[in-house]
Amino acid sequence: MNSADNDLALWARRYHPAETATTRLVCFPHAGGSASFFHPVSARFAPGIDVIALQYPGRQDRRHEPCVTDIATLADRITDRLLDLDDKPTVYFGHSMGAVLAFEVAWRLENKGAASAPRAVIASGRRAPSTSRPETVHQRDDDGVIAELKLLNGTDAGVLGDEEILRMALPAIRGDYTAIETYRCPEDRVVRCPVTVLTGDADPRTSLDEAKAWERHTEGEFRLEVFPGGHFFLTGNHVAVNAEIARELGKL
Numbered sequence: 378m379n380s381a382d383n384d385l386a387l388w389a390r391r392y393h394p395a396e397t398a399t400t401r402l403v404c405f406p407h408a409g410g411s412a413s414f415f416h417p418v419s420a421r422f423a424p425g426i427d428v429i430a431l432q433y434p435g436r437q438d439r440r441h442e443p444c445v446t447d448i449a450t451l452a453d454r455i456t457d458r459l460l461d462l463d464d465k466p467t468v469y470f471g472h473s474m475g476a477v478l479a480f481e482v483a484w485r486l487e488n489k490g491a492a493s494a495p496r497a498v499i500a501s502g503r504r505a506p507s508t509s510r511p512e513t514v515h516q517r518d519d520d521g522v523i524a525e526l527k528l529l530n531g532t533d534a535g536v537l538g539d540e541e542i543l544r545m546a547l548p549a550i551r552g553d554y555t556a557i558e559t560y561r562c563p564e565d566r567v568v569r570c571p572v573t574v575l576t577g578d579a580d581p582r583t584s585l586d587e588a589k590a591w592e593r594h595t596e597g598e599f600r601l602e603v604f605p606g607g608h609f610f611l612t613g614n615h616v617a618v619n620a621e622i623a624r625e626l627g628k629l
Contacts, residue, residue, distance in 0.1 A: 384458060384461075385458050385461045385462070387432070387439065387458075388431055388432055388433075388455065388458045389429045389430075389431065389432075389458070390412040390413075390429065390430045390431070390432055391419070391427070391428065391429060391430075392413075392415075392416050392419040392420070392423075392428070392430065393419045393420060393423030393424060393428065394423070394424075395423045395424035395425065395426060395427045395428070397424070398423070398424060398425060398426050398427040398465070399465060399466070400425075400426055400427070400465055400466045400467070400468075400626055400629045401426065401427040401428075401429065401462070401465040401466070401467040401468070402418070402422060402426050402427070402428045402429070402467070402468050402469075402470060402622065402626060403429045403431065403459070403467060403468070403469050403470070403479075403495070404418060404419075404428065404429065404430045404431065404469075404470050404471070404475070405431055405469065405470070405471030405472070405474075405475030405476070405478045405479045405482075406430070406431065406433065406471075406472065406474075406475050407472045407473035407474050407475050407502070407553075408473055408474040408550065408553035408554055408556075408557055409436075409526070409546065409549055409550035409553050409554075410436075410472070410473075410474075410475070410553075411432060411433075411436045411437045412430035412431060412432040412437070413430070413437065414430070414472075415428070415430035416430070417615065418430075418470070418619065418622070421619050422619075422622070422623075422626070426626060427465060431455065431475075433445065433451065433549075433553070435548060435549040435552055436546070436549040440545060440549070444548060444549050444551075444552025444553065444556075445552070445556065446552045446555040446556050446559075447556055447559070448474075448477060448478065448481060448556045448557065448559075448560040449481070449560075451478060451556060452478055452481035452482050452485060453485070455478065455482050456482050456485040456486060456489075459482065459486065459493055460486070460489070460491055460493060462493045463493070464492035464493050465493075466496050466629035467493065467494075467495045467496060467629075468495055468496060468497045468498075468499065468622070468625045468626055468629070469482070469483055469495040469497070469498045469499065470499040470501065470622055471498070471499070471500060471501065471503075472501040472502045472503070472611065473501070473502045473503050473557075473582075473608065474503070474553055474556070474557040475501075475503075476500035476501055476502065476503035477500075477503060477506055477557065477560060477562075479495075479498050479499075479500065480498055480500060480506055480568065480572075480594065481506075481562075483495050483498050483568045483570060484566060484567075484568050487568055487569055487570070494570070495570055496570055496571075496628070496629055497570050497571045497572070497573065497597075497625045497628065498568060498570060498571070498572050498573070498595075499572075499573045499574075499575065499621065499622060499625060500572060500573070500574050500575070500591055501574075501575040501576075501611060501618070502575070502576065502577065502580060502582075502583060502608055502609070502610065502611065503582075503583060504582070504583045504584070504587030504588060504590065505587055505588070505589075505590035505591040505592075505593065505594060506560075506562035506566065506591075506594055507562050507563070507564040507566070507590065507593065507594065508587045508590050509561065510582075512558045513558065514554045514558060519547055522547060522550060522551060522554070523543070525554075526550070528581060529581070529582070529607065529608040529609065562594075564593070566594060567593070567594050567595055567596055568594065568595050568596070568597070569595075569596045569597060570595065570597050571595060571597035571598040571599065571600075571625075572591055572592075572594065572595040572597065572598075572599055572600075573599075573600045573601075573602065573621060573625060574588050574589075574591045574599075574600070574601045574602070575602050575604065575610075575611070575618060575621060576588040576601070576602075576603055576604070576610070577603075577604055577605070577606040577607050577608060577609075577610030578603050578604065578605055578606070578610075579605075579606060579607045579610075580606075580607050580608045580610065581607065581608065582608055583608070585603070588601055588603075589601055602621060604617065604618070
């Protein structure tokens, strides 16, 4: 295996390898999240689909690496790695911070004219890139960060109650919040591929208008699907969310 393959292996998790698949799904985790969040998605779509879940630095088996606290830098590094992939027709799926990264990586690959650029982006649980709010979770103390996690209900209660696990996770969570809360996107930044937006009707961090504003960031088809639930609506609507992913993959 060459050095490029070794480097890609740091970032790409294939929980259910699908060597003969002709299409691909790349999954981008949320702030503080890890590749394993998408293990059920991989189980659902493999082996017919080559499912890759990205692993950012600073968590799980990459916990000894420093977190990347800037979205542009993280998107650049992911872009460089995904350039190593072959050109199977691909859909990107990103949740929360991952939705922004999916958009930014798609934009970079399109501008490079890369054959591996996605045919569609599914942005879940995140307001449009050009919208902004005065958010400072990354500046809070540990108790303040934990309060945000409880508000969004994105971390298993067992993890929140386990001091050792939480102490290991907090640096990555804070680093990711630093990246996403300091992110600013030009209003005229657009991708050419279609964008489908999935949002929860009770998400405290994304209003319906903010979700609709994604339409400004694509030259392709735009769809918005609203689900019951909060920021992590997808965990309670996994069958319906998987159906949306299947719909986009089916177009390939």
